[in-house]
Amino acid sequence: MSTRETLQRHTIIINRLRKSDASFEEIADKLELESELQGYDFNISKRTFQRDIENIESLYGISIKFNFSRNAWYIEEVDNTEANARLLEAFDTFNALKMTNRLPQYIDYEKRRPRGTENMNGLLHAIQNNLRVSFTYQKYWIDEKRTRYVEPLALKESINRWYVITMDAEKKEIRTFALDRLSELEITNEKFNRPEDFDVNEMFKYSFGIISGVNFEPEDVLLAFRKPQAEYIRSLKLHHSQDVVKETKEEILFSMKLFITEDFVQEIVSQGSRVKVLQPDSLIHEVKRYHQEAMDLY
DNA sequence: GGTCGACCCTCTTATTTAAT
DNA sequence: ATTAAATAAGAGGGTCGACC
Numbered sequence: 001m002s003t004r005e006t007l008q009r010h011t012i013i014i015n016r017l018r019k020s021d022a023s024f025e026e027i028a029d030k031l032e033l034e035s036e037l038q039g040y041d042f043n044i045s046k047r048t049f050q051r052d053i054e055n056i057e058s059l060y061g062i063s064i065k066f067n068f069s070r071n072a073w074y075i076e077e078v079d080n081t082e083a084n085a086r087l088l089e090a091f092d093t094f095n096a097l098k099m100t101n102r103l104p105q106y107i108d109y110e111k112r113r114p115r116g117t118e119n120m121n122g123l124l125h126a127i128q129n130n131l132r133v134s135f136t137y138q139k140y141w142i143d144e145k146r147t148r149y150v151e152p153l154a155l156k157e158s159i160n161r162w163y164v165i166t167m168d169a170e171k172k173e174i175r176t177f178a179l180d181r182l183s184e185l186e187i188t189n190e191k192f193n194r195p196e197d198f199d200v201n202e203m204f205k206y207s208f209g210i211i212s213g214v215n216f217e218p219e220d221v222l223l224a225f226r227k228p229q230a231e232y233i234r235s236l237k238l239h240h241s242q243d244v245v246k247e248t249k250e251e252i253l254f255s256m257k258l259f260i261t262e263d264f265v266q267e268i269v270s271q272g273s274r275v276k277v278l279q280p281d282s283l284i285h286e287v288k289r290y291h292q293e294a295m296d297l298y
Numbered sequence: 299g300g301t302c303g304a305c306c307c308t309c310t311t312a313t314t315t316a317a318t
Numbered sequence: 319a320t321t322a323a324a325t326a327a328g329a330g331g332g333t334c335g336a337c338c
Contacts, residue, residue, distance in 0.1 A: 006301085024328085045303050050330065066329065302337085308330080315324070 009044065010056050014075070017064060021072035024049060123164050123179075126187045127152045130194050135185040137177055150175060151192040154200035156210065163210050165200060167192075174203075176210055206257060208239060208264035222279035223254045229274040230254075238267065253278075265290070 009031065016022055016030045024046065031044065044052070053064050053073075066073050126133045134149045150166035153174075157163070162179040206218035222245070225233050230252035234244065239256045246253040258264065260283055268275060268283070269290045277284045 046329085047304080047331085048302055051302085071328080300338090302335105304335090305333090307332090310329075311327090313324100313326075315322100317322075318320085 006052075006055075010052060013049075013052060013064075014056060017073060017075050021067070021074040023071050024073070027073065123152055123155060123185070127154065130191050132188045132190045132192050133185060134188065135177075135182050138181045138183070148175075148177070150177075151194075153194065153198055155179075156200060156204065165203070167195065178210075206241075206259050208258050208261055208267070210263075217259075218257050219260055219280050219283075221256050221258065221260070221277070221283060223256075223268070224251050224276045224278055225254060225271075226251050226274050229271070260286075 012031060012034050013027060016027055022030070027049070028044075057063050064073055064075055123133065130151075132149065132151050134147060136147050139146075148166075149170075150168055152164055152166050154165045155162060156165055156176075163176045164179060164182070166175050166177065167173070168175050223238075227250060233242075233254065234252060238254075239258050241258060242254050242256045244252055245255045260280075265283065265286050268277060268287050277287050
């Protein structure tokens, strides 16, 4: 039994249970069906299934439980589902690629810049064990490399980029670094004390992107999106505080509370005429200024 | 050396049966 | 009719041998 088969089996089981609760029989049926479809043998015994459940729990952090009254297995919901979804997504992609590597000419990969994810393992290890790290960092607007010596606290993803949130050992300030501009990562043996009040979710609660607003106050924003773009925004939220206030035939009114940072303004501007800012005035002026400057070019 | 299935016993929960 | 006990069904989990 190859690792690949096992991993794929895990995904099949998880996806099956994502769809609906199922008894062991039903899961076995699904695995049999997938075996035929994919040309592998996913059929397993009850004992192996149990071991799979344990493995899925430890690998993905998804706990699968059994409900006696309904005679069904189900996924127990946990709060940090984003992380799990991401992991599963990664495994899905991985599996999809594995499946199709016999016919690569049918897939046109997006040429992506390296995302610096190769440093993730090391950083995660350092974060978990409170170990100081050093690395060289390339600022992207100037051609300058500097060696940084910091205490890593958390990883954060924002708009397809990964960042590490750190505490500057000397200045005692929070600093964020993009993983794709970070190299020569070294993990030291020096332990540091993790600030007890640090909570990455709390820190970025009102942030649009990676800029955490230590010097800002969050503002209530009201946006009117035209349909059909509004539907897109509804399904792919701009910010997690986003709520639908009102919906009409032509548009949807969204409210959200966040720091109005440059990247957020840029996002609104890039939506062009599909969105109208209703609140606050500062954002309205800012967006108007951008569009006016663009108009002045012609 | 790790994975899987067979076997076996225990544990949990639901349902049925018996006793009050 | 209510409660307690027996039974059934299926998970939980340890061990061992077969197989890569």
